[in-house]
Amino acid sequence: MRRFVVLVCLLACTILVNANNYPKSVRKKIDKTFIKLFPKKVVELKEMTLSQDVLSSYASVSNVKASILSAAGEELGYACFASSRGKNDHFDYMVIFDKALVIKKVVVLVYRSTYGGEIMSRSWLKQFIGKSKGEALEIDKDIDSISGATLSAPSITQGIKELSLLISDIDKSKESN
Amino acid sequence: MKKGLLLLMAVALVFGLKAQEVKDEYKSIGTTILERVKDEKLSIGGYGEVHYNQQINGQTRYNGKMDVHRMVMFFGYQFNDKTSFVTELEFEHVKEVYVEQAFLNYNVRPNTALRAGLMLVPMGIVNEYHEPTTFNGVERPSVDKYIVPTTWREIGFGVNGRLANAPLKYQMYIMNGFNGYDGSSKLRGKDGVRKGRQKGAESTFTSPSLSAKVDYYGVKGLNLGLSAYFGKTQSSAFDGLDKDDSIAENFADSTRVGISMIGLDFRYRLDALRLKGQYIHSFINNVDEYNKVSDGADLGKQMMGYYLEAGYDLLHGKDQSLVPFVRYENYNTHHKMASGETANKAYDRQDLFFGLSYHLAKGAVVKADYQYSKNGNDDKAYFLNFGVGVWF
Numbered sequence: 001m002r003r004f005v006v007l008v009c010l011l012a013c014t015i016l017v018n019a020n021n022y023p024k025s026v027r028k029k030i031d032k033t034f035i036k037l038f039p040k041k042v043v044e045l046k047e048m049t050l051s052q053d054v055l056s057s058y059a060s061v062s063n064v065k066a067s068i069l070s071a072a073g074e075e076l077g078y079a080c081f082a083s084s085r086g087k088n089d090h091f092d093y094m095v096i097f098d099k100a101l102v103i104k105k106v107v108v109l110v111y112r113s114t115y116g117g118e119i120m121s122r123s124w125l126k127q128f129i130g131k132s133k134g135e136a137l138e139i140d141k142d143i144d145s146i147s148g149a150t151l152s153a154p155s156i157t158q159g160i161k162e163l164s165l166l167i168s169d170i171d172k173s174k175e176s177n
Numbered sequence: 178m179k180k181g182l183l184l185l186m187a188v189a190l191v192f193g194l195k196a197q198e199v200k201d202e203y204k205s206i207g208t209t210i211l212e213r214v215k216d217e218k219l220s221i222g223g224y225g226e227v228h229y230n231q232q233i234n235g236q237t238r239y240n241g242k243m244d245v246h247r248m249v250m251f252f253g254y255q256f257n258d259k260t261s262f263v264t265e266l267e268f269e270h271v272k273e274v275y276v277e278q279a280f281l282n283y284n285v286r287p288n289t290a291l292r293a294g295l296m297l298v299p300m301g302i303v304n305e306y307h308e309p310t311t312f313n314g315v316e317r318p319s320v321d322k323y324i325v326p327t328t329w330r331e332i333g334f335g336v337n338g339r340l341a342n343a344p345l346k347y348q349m350y351i352m353n354g355f356n357g358y359d360g361s362s363k364l365r366g367k368d369g370v371r372k373g374r375q376k377g378a379e380s381t382f383t384s385p386s387l388s389a390k391v392d393y394y395g396v397k398g399l400n401l402g403l404s405a406y407f408g409k410t411q412s413s414a415f416d417g418l419d420k421d422d423s424i425a426e427n428f429a430d431s432t433r434v435g436i437s438m439i440g441l442d443f444r445y446r447l448d449a450l451r452l453k454g455q456y457i458h459s460f461i462n463n464v465d466e467y468n469k470v471s472d473g474a475d476l477g478k479q480m481m482g483y484y485l486e487a488g489y490d491l492l493h494g495k496d497q498s499l500v501p502f503v504r505y506e507n508y509n510t511h512h513k514m515a516s517g518e519t520a521n522k523a524y525d526r527q528d529l530f531f532g533l534s535y536h537l538a539k540g541a542v543v544k545a546d547y548q549y550s551k552n553g554n555d556d557k558a559y560f561l562n563f564g565v566g567v568w569f
Contacts, residue, residue: 025287025341088220088253088261110287114337114348115305117288118394121344126397141494147400147444148306150539 026109030094033107034069037096041071045079054169058162060084060155063092066170075099078167081109084159086152089113093156095128095163101171102132106160116152124153128160133168137161222251224308224568228315231561245271246316246564247309259284275376277330289338292350295377298329299348299390300404301455302442309566310542313451313488313502316562319528320482320508324457325440326371332380333388344395353377354386357410358432362467364410366475366524369459369510370436373410383411383433390440398447404440409433431466434476449493451500456483458512465515477524478515482508488534498536505529509553522553532562542566 034043045067055064061082069076077098083090089112096105106128108120118124127143136142139157146153225248231241248268255261265277280294297305303312303321307328312318321327333352339345355373357364359381363372375381386408393401414429442455459480468474488502506528511520532546548560 029341087222088255088263111339112284112287112290114282114290117339117346118344118400120339121394121397123344123395123397144398144446144448146394146398147311147446150311154539 026092029107029109033094033096033105037104038069038071038076041076043069043071043076045069048170050166050170054166058166060158061162062090064163064166066167069096077101077104078170080163080167082159082163084155086111086113086116086155091119091152091156093159095160097132097164097167100132101164101167102130103128103160103164105129106156108156111152113152116149118146118149119152119156131160132164134161134165137164218255220251220253220255222253222569224249224251224310224566226309226315226564226566228562228564230315231563233559233561249277275378277328279377286338288341289336291334291336293334295330295332296335296350296352298331298350298352298388298406300329300388300406300438300440301325301327301457302402302444302453303327304329308568309544309564310536310540310568313486313500313534313544314504314530314532314546314562315544315564318455318484318486318504319506319526320455320457320484323368323371323510323526324459324480324482324508326369326374329374330377331375331386332377333385335388344393346392346394347390349389350387351385352388352408353380353382353411354384354408355410355436356381356412357434357467358412358414358470360413362432362471362474362476364434364467364474364476366477366511366521369477369480370410370461375411381411381413381416383415384409386436398445400444402440402442404438404442406436406438406440409435428470431463432470434464434467435462436460437462449490451486451488451490451502453486453488454484457481465517468515468518475511475518475521477509477511477513477520479513480508480510481512482506496538498534500534500536501532502534503529503531520553523556525553527551540568 047065047067050064050066061084063083065081067079069079077096080095081092083092091108091112092110093106093108095103098104106125111117111120124146131137137157137160139145139154143157226246228246229241229243232239246269250266253261253263261282263282264279267275267277269275276295278295278297280292280296282290282292284290299305301321303317304325304327307317317327331353333350335350337348353375355370356375357373364370365372386406388406390402390404410433412429412432414432418425418429437460438457440455440457445452461476461478464476464478468476484504484506486502486504488500491499509525511524514520529549530546532544535543537543544564544566546562548562550558
């Protein structure tokens, strides 16, 4: 038993020292997603400025950033980054939309709490693919909830719905310009 | 010498890993995502349960019991992006005050956290997820009460996290264990190791225990859990023990038992269907010596318990939920005995529950159930249970 305790302490030390690698693993996740969704294309992100009035109408998401995705001048769609609240932590995620504003993929980038992380599961996030314009995104009705993720599942569902509506608004205003 | 070499290797490993500095050109997106304007650092929540248990019998009249079984306040404080503190303060039966959790959490990486303090032992479903709106039935399952034994929490430290590329969550903690002896033996046949729980209250520590759990959630709607626990019980007989006194040490050793537990649990949801199941098995060694220390001690060598539950949400898709359910439980704290000892058939128990959970809103539930209990002596008991539960 004592040897095992020593081993666990050493493991903890190794993890602690590498603590500053926070953003790198997140960036890797984002890159991998783009490679899978847009094979053979070098995806570039161009961040859009979002006005405060636009953002204030979406209460369930914070730290929202939206970017236009393009490759070699061809527009591919949009990527939205946002945070939503879990039990006593925020979690960060990315939603990718295609040119027709249909959700192509949802990826949870950082999940901080011990509980509710089941929303990171790819098989659960598949439910969001194909939805657009904030339609059919009600938890328990259109999206199945998860045991053990009583707060995070409704929270991310609401967040994705708001991002979907936000992107529709942005797209509409782009066209009217 | 061996320990020194091991330490040197670990230090070298640590520096080796640090040496890989990769340039991160896209740092801006990564850091902006992680920038968080924290609205509130303090979060407050809680849960509560008020129960009415009524034993019923054709021939005998029984008084019922009405109890504010639990009233729990939860506080979480976020010091910074990575550091937080979580605590749960509990009033049980109105007058008993306990601390259910009190630990410091440090997110070393997005999906890995270290924690230290008073923590819930990851064994089974209910020990970790015990808010009244998350389980059916007024009381927590009997298997969790007698075999797990819930609410099981001790002081320790460890790591938990999620794998980056697989739908797996893991927890591993080194913790204090049960106290089996404080002048007299505390563990017994009726409720196994339940009375040995120290709950972080001036707990005695003789040697550490190991607790681990892995959860799989790769299939939509399914949560699978595998838990393990290994450790010897603590004993006051080691306090002030002369290391040369082999007779006293022999006695002290006989006041301890070794516990190895394994748990398997699943939760499955498909549209309105809700299924749950759990199996816990405990292997206890040195029981023959332990039972000789105090008169009447009757701790079993093996304990086991399992349950299966099925529920159906009649209001699936709406804001409210109405879930009729049925649960069958089978548990035996005298599953196997030390040689020469006989199992008490009264400890071989079965419970059958038929009930209803009506969720008025997310976080507020009214429950009712009918309970039929039977034991190995063919003694039967019947209960009607009612309760309200909240979680906010």
